[in-house]
Amino acid sequence: MLSYYKEIEVATAESFAVSDVTEEVCSVVKDSGILEGMVTVTSLHTTCALSVNENEERLFEDIQNFYLRIAPAGNSYKHNDLHLRVNIPPDEPENAHSHLIAMMLGNSEVVAVHTGELALGRYQSILLLEMDGPRERKLAVQVIGA
Numbered sequence: 310m311l312s313y314y315k316e317i318e319v320a321t322a323e324s325f326a327v328s329d330v331t332e333e334v335c336s337v338v339k340d341s342g343i344l345e346g347m348v349t350v351t352s353l354h355t356t357c358a359l360s361v362n363e364n365e366e367r368l369f370e371d372i373q374n375f376y377l378r379i380a381p382a383g384n385s386y387k388h389n390d391l392h393l394r395v396n397i398p399p400d401e402p403e404n405a406h407s408h409l410i411a412m413m414l415g416n417s418e419v420v421a422v423h424t425g426e427l428a429l430g431r432y433q434s435i436l437l438l439e440m441d442g443p444r445e446r447k448l449a450v451q452v453i454g455a
Contacts, residue, residue, distance in 0.1 A: 347453055388408065
């Protein structure tokens with residue numbers, strides 16, 4: 310069994326944005342030399358998430374509208390009572406809604422690797438969902454197999 314690890318960086322441009330990271334993950338799989346196995350992609354942050362879904366702009370708007378209805382940025386959240394929290398940096402944002410949405414979506418995805426390629430369906434892509442941008446994000450990519 311072989312294992313290969315690499316971190317990739319993604320710059321997000323908006324407060325709520327979806328970025329297709331499929332090509333970056335494919336590149337890591339190719340660099341690994343692993344032909345059969347799996348790849349795990351994990352967000353190293355608590356206010357963004359990962360999902361396998363369709364890369365389509367109008368769907369991205371639907372995703373944003375759906376999750377911001379469930380956890381609106383303007384709601385009153387205890388996490389946003391910055392004056393009551395200890396040891397927080399001076400630039401700490403009020404971002405409780407971002408944490409809540411990220412928890413609903415999850416911070417990792419596992420995709421099968423077959424003949425050195427990601428086993429994704431016709432409309433599937435690996436998407437990074439940003440809820441607290443713009444930011445520089447890191448993803449851990451671990452390929453395991455033979």
